[in-house]
Amino acid sequence: MVKLPKISFVIPVFNAEKRISICLDSIKQQDYPKNLIEILIADGGSTDRTREIIRKYNTVLVKNKYKVEEKGKPLAIKKAKGEILCFIDDDNILPDKSWLRRMIEPFNEKDIVGSETLYYTYRKDDDIITRYNALIGGDDPIASYFGINDRLCYFNNRWTGQYHKKINRGSYIKIFLYKNKVPAMGSNGFLIRKNILMKIKHNPFIHPILISDLVKNGYNKFAKVKIGIIHKQDGSFKTFYRKKLRRIKRRYSGEIRWNNNYGLSNGKLILTGLYCASFVLPLCDALVGFKRKPSLAWLFHPIATVSLIFIYCYNHLKSRINKNAQES
Numbered sequence: 001m002v003k004l005p006k007i008s009f010v011i012p013v014f015n016a017e018k019r020i021s022i023c024l025d026s027i028k029q030q031d032y033p034k035n036l037i038e039i040l041i042a043d044g045g046s047t048d049r050t051r052e053i054i055r056k057y058n059t060v061l062v063k064n065k066y067k068v069e070e071k072g073k074p075l076a077i078k079k080a081k082g083e084i085l086c087f088i089d090d091d092n093i094l095p096d097k098s099w100l101r102r103m104i105e106p107f108n109e110k111d112i113v114g115s116e117t118l119y120y121t122y123r124k125d126d127d128i129i130t131r132y133n134a135l136i137g138g139d140d141p142i143a144s145y146f147g148i149n150d151r152l153c154y155f156n157n158r159w160t161g162q163y164h165k166k167i168n169r170g171s172y173i174k175i176f177l178y179k180n181k182v183p184a185m186g187s188n189g190f191l192i193r194k195n196i197l198m199k200i201k202h203n204p205f206i207h208p209i210l211i212s213d214l215v216k217n218g219y220n221k222f223a224k225v226k227i228g229i230i231h232k233q234d235g236s237f238k239t240f241y242r243k244k245l246r247r248i249k250r251r252y253s254g255e256i257r258w259n260n261n262y263g264l265s266n267g268k269l270i271l272t273g274l275y276c277a278s279f280v281l282p283l284c285d286a287l288v289g290f291k292r293k294p295s296l297a298w299l300f301h302p303i304a305t306v307s308l309i310f311i312y313c314y315n316h317l318k319s320r321i322n323k324n325a326q327e328s
Helices: 020-028 050-054 069-079 099-108 128-136 141-146 207-216 237-253 266-277 280-292 296-327
Strands: 007-013 037-043 060-063 084-087 114-121 165-168 172-176 190-193 221-231
Touching (some): 007 020, 007 069, 020 037, 020 050, 037 050, 060 069, 084 099, 099 114, 099 190, 099 221, 114 128, 114 172, 128 221, 128 237, 141 296, 237 296, 266 280, 266 296, 280 296
Antiparallel strands (some): 084 190, 114 190, 165 172, 172 221
């Protein structure tokens, strides 16, 4: 029998009283020795009932003065005692009790650095935004068209547009990544060997940069496990768009500097933008997606795609105008 490793779950939180219980319950229900599971929660100073709730569970509270998860994760990593670290957010739910055992299976191959799920999943009663994001393999349909989604997208039937080699191992896919062609991996149910992670700069913990640095240092073998993880949303269309606007603000403010443009040329940006703005073509993609994975959530796809293209174009032009004004 293969010896099971100790797992440290790292969960950054801030005012998560509405989500944290179901997340922790899904960990508690895992078919895995309880003495081999450690849960570290990096709380960024919650002012709601988050801390009161987590005290009911067997967790390690890591006080974090920063509200953003990129700052909280490194603090918890330092205290983690597990051989394998599992990064999930408070809005993640492990869909069944065998999840953890299946996610650690690839680590039997000594050269595999990390693993993550192949796709997102959802429950029948989940809201339309949770279901829609799961169907497109992320939280942004434009990213899926650019091939920078991190999980399986059902309308194009791929989990990434970045070049990689793969070997089908049955229950998981072993993937080989290459410099400057690194997918947007590393979040929502990502597992990694701690001894390898400690060799790479990971503060702040910006997951695409971390994966890129791992690959640059020769740690380029990962696994996509043929199982899902739930990324629960609040079901609000307002929140859906607000998250995109926050991401735009962080990008143009320089808060996060990420030099990898995933090989997107100006020509591809323009052509994809025109494709997405057409409404008809995204509608056709929604029909293809519906055939592969039936759900009424596909009705939102052409609306989301067209609206986001105009939002992105508007903010890009606004940023260029402001920049030119400052330089003149």
